Amino acid sequence: MIVKGLIDPGKHFISGNFACAEAALIAGCRFYAGYPITPSSEILERLSSRLPMVGGHFVEMEDEIGSMAAILGAANAGLKSMTATSGPGFSLMQENIGLGMITETPCVVVNEMRSGPSTGIPTRVGQGDIMQAHWGTHGDVESISYCPNSVQEMFDLTITAFNSAEKYRQPVIMLPDQVIGHMSEKIVVKQPWEYEIVPRLTISSRKADDKLVDFSTDFSPMFLAGTGIRGNFESLTHDEMGYPSNSSAVEAKMMNHLLGKIRDHRDSIVEFEKYETDDAETLLVAYGVTSRVMERVVREGRNKGLKIGLFRPITIWPFPDREIRKLSKRVQRIIVTEINYGQYSHSVRENSDAPVEEMHFPPGAVPDPDTVLKSISKPAKQEKHRREKGK
Amino acid sequence: MAVIGFSRIRPMMYQDQITRNPVNRKHFVIPKGTVHFIPERCKACTYCWHFCPKDMLEESSAINAMGYHPPAVKEGMEDSCIACGMCETVCPEFAIYIEEANDRERAH
Amino acid sequence: MIQGKGHPKDAFLRSERLPHIWCPGCGIGIVLNAYLNALALSGIPREEVVLISGIGCTARLPGYANADSYHTTHGRSIAFATGMKIANPKLHISLISGDGDLFNIGGNHIMHAARRNIDLNVICVNNFNYGMTGGQHGSTTPAGSVTASSPYGNLEQSFNLPYMMKAMGASYVSRWTALHVRQLTRSIAKSFTVRGFSFIEVLSVCPPNFGKDNGFADAYAQMQYFREHCEIDNNADLHNAGVTFSGDRPIILGDFYHKTRPTFHDIEREIIERVRVDR
Missing domain, CATH: 3.40.50.970 (Thiamin diphosphate (ThDP)-binding fold, Pyr/PP domains)
Structure with missing residues (x-):
């Protein structure tokens, strides 16, 4: 259209x-x-x-x-x-x-x-x-x-x-x-016409006893206001009729549906990009603008003979856990670079077999690739979270 | 059968006219009604028997599943209902309603 | 005793969910009854009716009406309804929620919706406290009242809702009590026909909380107070129409204000027709 x-x-x-x-x-x-x-x-x-x-x-x-x-x-x-x-x-x-x-x-x-x-x-x-x-x-x-x-x-x-x-x-x-x-x-x-556009799936009619949401299927159509469906849109924990419930069994069923529809289709959601990871010994993990800086770090590092690669998650969530796990078995260390004081590194560490280091950049500026390259060239620090005191 | 709740507005406007134009009065009739109860919904808030203008309802001795005493028509007042619908409109529980009788008793 | 087979409103209710969650004597059931009566009187097809609410006792009301119902987050129902009405102006959206939901946590949203003149029918059931959480004081609790969180008497001044909503730009403002059901029904039916933001305050009772703490032995006692102390004055000076239970001043009720002005949707449609290029 x-x-x-x-x-x-x-x-x-x-x-x-x-x-x-x-x-x-x-x-x-x-x-x-x-x-x-x-x-x-x-x-x-x-x-x-x-x-x-x-x-x-x-x-x-x-x-x-x-x-x-x-x-x-x-x-x-x-x-x-x-x-x-x-x-x-x-x-x-x-x-x-x-x-x-x-x-x-x-x-x-x-x-x-x-x-x-x-x-x-x-x-x-x-x-x-x-x-x-x-x-x-x-x-x-x-x-x-x-x-x-x-x-x-x-x-x-x-x-x-x-x-x-x-x-x-x-x-x-x-x-x-x-x-x-x-x-x-x-x-x-x-x-x-070259763009794939997903249209909205809606319920067209509903009998009084019909379920409003089907917790047994991942993709059920939604009901729209003013179409005669007479559904109950509920912010409380609700059953398949849309009615609120205090039951832990109903809560489990609903949450299983809500979480399951993403977890079970994780593979079709997760997107990522790998750059020079095939023989990398040091793997950088970066996203957003940081990943552009790290791309240059990898390029320049390779020119200097460093075996360095970059993994860039495009979907921050769901977390590309299997991909990180696979890479972590091959590399000697992973460095998570981000403009904060350590957020994504938690999830990376959780899913990595290799030691994970954190490289924090203070918000307010884009990191400088030369400084990053210099600090990567040094051997890994023993103490990861040491705060610089008294300065 | 006329369903009271939905036809309430008309008789009320007529009621205003009665007070203002007594000459018209012979055109109007006092309706008759029958009170119906759905006792399992009642929470004995007391509104129906307190606000009935004919004072024809009272707390009964029956007990429903929730432990409340639902209302009942007072003995001997079965024919007193004038189908004003007050009990129905003021009941928060949808536990009482009136059926208006077709054969209206003509006003004097 | 004649056992009723089915209440005439059952077709308008999700009757399988009755009895509802409200306490004995709570006025919210009466408001639901009045709303359904008004809906039947207005002749609006039920497919076009949408009920929206936030959180609280009153906010459970839409869940019992057999129409599209949306139970949203605390105080955000007005913003939710604003989005829905702008997206589809054909819907008849009624927003039925409590005083705490609409005016305490949602105060910012309701005044902006009135200012924008979004075509919503807002019914605020005012029970003068937070009923669902155990009767704490809020912005509508009359000064001096004892509640679960004002044991020495509420030290704050309360909102005068009709005065406030008129000032915020509402197109229609009225106030009734849970006892003035017929007037309330007429007002709700009228609000369906008002183009623009309409606001109806319904003074209600909260027998186990506000009522019990402020000298009303039961639900009927507070209703009886409404019966004895309410005065209908459609031309009242809203500045002086604050609610008090001290007994020395009447509670003013009435169809206070009705003046239409272009709605958000009218002006938006005009702009879209002028600038659109997609046809």
């Missing part, structure tokens, strides 16, 4: 935020609710102008809590919906991300990572929301989070995120960092 008003196919020089907004429109997003926050405001601004052009709806809400609730409401009225924010706003959204999870409402949340805690450095890069993207909301959830490292990937992964949201029926998180959002690069937009 060709829709007029979308970005023209061909080459564009465009910022990550604008690419995200345009990709959302191609993916079928027709509702955006958001609250301005650096560095994601350009997505809000772009969509405020672009959504009405394709018949979509835009609303600037009173806060991020309201934004997240509004996109869930719109998704339940039948529209593909999205919001974008950054660290502090992402913290506010956690409550309703949980609502989206338990009610299986598809939507996309773009969280552009900056520094923290609290307000931090709003205009500079950080990667501090890695754990929050999985464990931010209370209770157990399986997160799907994509972390692009270029504007082209920001564009492509936004479409993938919408498709995953529809397929797995849950909020899907985009985790670009500030640099990717604000950086302008060349992107290539394909013809509209």
Whole structure:
């Protein structure tokens, strides 16, 4: 289906935020609710102008809590919906991300990572929301989070995120960092029909005794408001009729369905990239803008004769555990490099047979490849977490 | 049978007219009704027997599964219901309703 | 005694879920009854009706109505409904929730929804405290009242909801009690026809919590207070329409305000028609 008003196919020089907004429109997003926050405001601004052009709806809400609730409401009225924010706003959204999870409402949340805690450095890069993207909301959830490292990937992964949201029926998180959002690069937009767009599966009719959700299948269609289904959309633990329950058995059944639909299809969700890993003795793990720096480190290290490789998770969650495990059996050490004080390294260590070192970069700046290369060339430190005292 | 809850608005507006235009009064009749109970839903909030304008309901000695005493019609007042629907509208439990009788007793 | 076969409202209820969770004498069941009556009177096809609520006792109401119902997070029901109504303006969305949900935790959202004039029918069942958690005081608890968390009397001033909602830009404002069921039914039916944000406050009782702590022996005693102390004044000065149980001042009820202005959806549609290029 060709829709007029979308970005023209061909080459564009465009910022990550604008690419995200345009990709959302191609993916079928027709509702955006958001609250301005650096560095994601350009997505809000772009969509405020672009959504009405394709018949979509835009609303600037009173806060991020309201934004997240509004996109869930719109998704339940039948529209593909999205919001974008950054660290502090992402913290506010956690409550309703949980609502989206338990009610299986598809939507996309773009969280552009900056520094923290609290307000931090709003205009500079950080990667501090890695754990929050999985464990931010209370209770157990399986997160799907994509972390692009270029504007082209920001564009492509936004479409993938919408498709995953529809397929797995849950909020899907985009985790670009500030640099990717604000950086302008060349992107290539394909013809509209070359993109695979997953449509929404809905219940068309329902008898009074029919189940509302089928916990025995992973992909059950959703009911939309105003279609005569008379369903009960429930934030409490509920059974297959949609009615609340206090029973631990019902809770187990529901959670088994919610977690299982992601765990059982992990292989078709997980994406990653390997660079020079075949004979690597030192494996770097990096994502987002850090992975661009580490690519150069690997290139220059190889020129100096270092056997060094890079593993870049594209889906931060689900964690590419099997891939890390496999690589860890071949390499002598793994170094997790990230712009925070140690988040992803926890999951890597949990799934690695090789020793895992952490290389932290203070949020606020993109790491310098030369410094990284220098410290990698040195032998591994014995003490990993030593704090430099008295300086 | 007219279902009371859904036709409540009309008689009420008529009631206003009765007070203002007594001349019209002969066109109106006092309806008759029958009270029906669904005792297993009752939580004995007491509203139906307190707010019945004919004072024809009372707490019964029966006990339902939840341990409450549901209401009953007072002895000798079986024919007193004027189908005003007060008990039905004020019942929080959907445990009482009125059926309006077709043969209305003509007002004097 | 005549055993009823089925209540006439059963077709409008998820009757297999009755009896409901509310305490004996709780006014929420009465509001549900009034709402269903108003729905039947209005003639709106039930397929287009959506009930949304947040968290709390009143928020369980949509779960008993046989229509599309959405039980969302605490205080966020208004924002959820805003998204849903903007996405599909054809839906008739009723938002039935408690005072704590709508005005304490959700206060920010409700005032912005009224300001935007989102076409929602909001029914706020005000029981003057947080009933579900055991009767703590909130923003609607009258000053001086004793609650589980104000043992020496509530030291805060309470919200005057109709006054507040009128000031926030609501298109329709009224207030009734759980005892004024017929007026309430008419108001709800009217709110279905109002284009724009309509707000109905229903003063209700909370027998085991607020009622018990403030001198009302049972549910009936508080209802009796409403019967004796309520005054209907449609032209009341809302500034002075705060609720008190001191007995020296009447509780003012009425259809206070009705003035329509363009809704968010009207203006948005105009903009979309002007700028859209996809056809």
